[in-house]
Amino acid sequence: MDLRIFTEPQQGATYDTLLTVAKATEDLGFDAFFRSDHYLKMGSVDGLPGPTDAWITLAGLARETKRIRLGTLMTAATFRLPGVLAIQVAQVDQMSGGRVELGLGAGWFEEEHKAYGIPFPKEKFARLEEQLEIVTGLWATGLGETFDFHGTYYDLTDSPALPKPAQSKIPVLIGGHGASRTPRLTARYADEFNMPFGSVEDSERQFGRVRAAAEEAGRKADEITCSNALVVCVGKDDQEVARRAAAIGREVDDLKADGLAGTPSEVVDKIGRYAGIGSERIYLQILDLSDLDHLELISSQVQSQLQ
Numbered sequence: 001m002d003l004r005i006f007t008e009p010q011q012g013a014t015y016d017t018l019l020t021v022a023k024a025t026e027d028l029g030f031d032a033f034f035r036s037d038h039y040l041k042m043g044s045v046d047g048l049p050g051p052t053d054a055w056i057t058l059a060g061l062a063r064e065t066k067r068i069r070l071g072t073l074m075t076a077a078t079f080r081l082p083g084v085l086a087i088q089v090a091q092v093d094q095m096s097g098g099r100v101e102l103g104l105g106a107g108w109f110e111e112e113h114k115a116y117g118i119p120f121p122k123e124k125f126a127r128l129e130e131q132l133e134i135v136t137g138l139w140a141t142g143l144g145e146t147f148d149f150h151g152t153y154y155d156l157t158d159s160p161a162l163p164k165p166a167q168s169k170i171p172v173l174i175g176g177h178g179a180s181r182t183p184r185l186t187a188r189y190a191d192e193f194n195m196p197f198g199s200v201e202d203s204e205r206q207f208g209r210v211r212a213a214a215e216e217a218g219r220k221a222d223e224i225t226c227s228n229a230l231v232v233c234v235g236k237d238d239q240e241v242a243r244r245a246a247a248i249g250r251e252v253d254d255l256k257a258d259g260l261a262g263t264p265s266e267v268v269d270k271i272g273r274y275a276g277i278g279s280e281r282i283y284l285q286i287l288d289l290s291d292l293d294h295l296e297l298i299s300s301q302v303q304s305q306l307q
Contacts, residue, residue, distance in 0.1 A: 001275050001306045002031040005295070006073055006229055006283035009052050010038035010112075011045050012242065015060060017289050022061045024292050025068055029300035032069035033061065034103070037076050040112035044249065046251055055088045059089035060113060062096035070096055073194060073229055073283060074105030074175060077127055078118060082134035082154055090139065090165040103173035103194065104132060111292035127153050132189040136172065139165055175229070177206065183213035194283070203228055204277040215288040227281035228274055234267050234298050239273065244294060248287040260284070264301035271306065 003024045009018055024035040037054040041047030058070050070092070074086070091101040107113075107122040111116035113120035121127060130151040141147040141161035149156040175194035176182045184204075186193045193210045194201045203226075233248070233255045236243035241262055245252045255261035260270050260282075271282060287293065 001271060002281040003242065003298070003303050003306070004032040004034055004069070004281060004283045005030050006034045006036075006285045007289060008038070008285065008287060009057070009289075010036060010047060011042065011043075012043050012047050012049070013052065013054055013289050014049060015057060016041050018057055019061065019064060020292070021286070021289050021295070022065055022068070022070075024295050025197070027066050028295055029303065030068065030295075030299065031281070032071065032101070033100075034067060034071045034073050037072050037074065037079065038109060038112060039079075039118075040109065040115050042109075043140045055092060058100070059095055060105075062092050062099070065096075065099075065122065067099075069099050069101055071101035071171075071173070072103045073173070073196070074103040076107035076109075077104060077131045078107035078113065078120060078124065082131040082161065083138065083156060085131070086135045086138040086161075089170060090134070090163045093165035093167055094163065096166070100165070100167070100284055101171040101173060101192075102135070104128065104135070104177065104207065123153075128155050129185060132172070132174075132185065136189055137161075173227075177202070179206075179209060181219075183209040185218075185219040186215035186224060187219060187266070190224060192227055192281070193278075194227045194229055196229045197231070199258070200273045200277060203274065203279065207278050213250045225280050226278050227283065228279050229283040229285060231255060231261075232267070232284040232286065232298065233259065233261040234294065234302060235262075235265060236297065236301070237263065244288065244291065247291070250287075254305065264297070264305070267302050268305045 025033045039051045054072050089102050106128040110120050134149050138161040147159040147161040171191040173192045174186045174190040207226045214221050233244045260267045
């Protein structure tokens with residue numbers, strides 16, 4: 001089971017804070033550092049000092065880390081034109097020496113679009129499908145060849161399809177709870193399917209849909225990595241769990257029901273349940289970015305038992 005660190009910087013974080021967490025992620029032996037792609041806080045936090053851009057952040061981290069994978073859960077298709085996004089991600093991949101992964105979603109948070117003047121179209125899923133075809137098509141176009149695409153929402157003519165990523169293929173992640181269109185898109189474009197904040201039972205059903213869609217599309221089911229994203233709150237004892245839950249404004253019982261919370265042994269057992277349904281990777285949503293001792297505890301007492 002791979003453990004990856006997943007952050008929500010829109011809740012309040014500077015680039016320096018994210019750099020500190022990313023370096024701890026690398027030093028403590030985690031597989032990757034991922035971040036959300038949002039421009040507006042959620043809930044009762046103040047969000048200060050304000051948002052940071054996902055791909056600008058990852059570009060900086062690409063130059064200041066050496067081993068960990070870097071990516072997004074999920075980049076919003078509404079934020080960027082697909083040709084521009086393909087350039088940005090390919091460049092960051094070059095800057096990192098080939099360590100980037102792209103999670104791409106339709107976009108859903110209407111308030112942040114209103115707050116920053118970003119169009120929020122009704123037909124988001126159809127736009128996402130065109131974006132996936134364009135981004136992956138640009139990267140796959142051979143050197144010296146051009147790429148054309150004429151869709152409902154985007155039109156590209158004689159694109160040189162440059163620059164190329166450092167990797168021969170940047171891994172693409174698609175996620176969500178949708179029962180039909182999401183598995184179909186995953187089967188066509190993705191290397192990984194991520195189930196966000198889902199129970200073991202819901203994850204098992206969705207993984208089954210994804211595997212069935214993959215086989216229907218002519219792919220082997222095990223070609224697609226299945227993963228989960230879950231909030232994490234670990235303490236060496238019940239008192240420490242309660243303190244960490246309070247620090248992020250959550251109830252322990254809710255965290256245990258919906259995420260990974262408790263002592264290291266409790267969390268290892270819960271991860272084992274996800275592994276049992278075929279999850280190969282878990283993105284640990286870290287909500288208190290100042291608590292590096294939390295990362296150290298997870299590394300020494302949870303991750304060590306999963307290797």
